[in-house]
Amino acid sequence: MSDIWPVVHAERRALVADLADLSPEQWRTPSLCAGWSVHDVLAHMVATAKETPSRFLAGMVTSGFRISRLTEKGIAEERSAGRPPRSPPSARSRPPRPLRPVPR
Numbered sequence: 001m002s003d004i005w006p007v008v009h010a011e012r013r014a015l016v017a018d019l020a021d022l023s024p025e026q027w028r029t030p031s032l033c034a035g036w037s038v039h040d041v042l043a044h045m046v047a048t049a050k051e052t053p054s055r056f057l058a059g060m061v062t063s064g065f066r067i068s069r070l071t072e073k074g075i076a077e078e079r080s081a082g083r084p085p086r087s088p089p090s091a092r093s094r095p096p097r098p099l100r101p102v103p104r
Helices: 005-019 038-050 053-062 067-079
Strands: none
Touching: 005 038, 038 067, 053 067
16 A cells, blocks of 8 residues: 555544544543543544654653653643543644655
């Protein structure tokens, strides 16, 4: 598959549709990820989808190079609106730029 982004955007739309009518109680339901609610899982997915290489590196530095702490911070940031996110990043979000080889 040469262009994955149409598939990614279709999956995001499907996820939005699946989550659109969840009640507050359903958002608080424990997920299959130990210690995480449905809301936490979606917050993690959104935070991860928004990540850029530079933001990831800065986050790792400020998290003491602990990926678990970086993950916790991303979830907290996405949850800070006080309500479950109604959608993951939109279909309009741009794919990441390809990585370039580092010159030697």
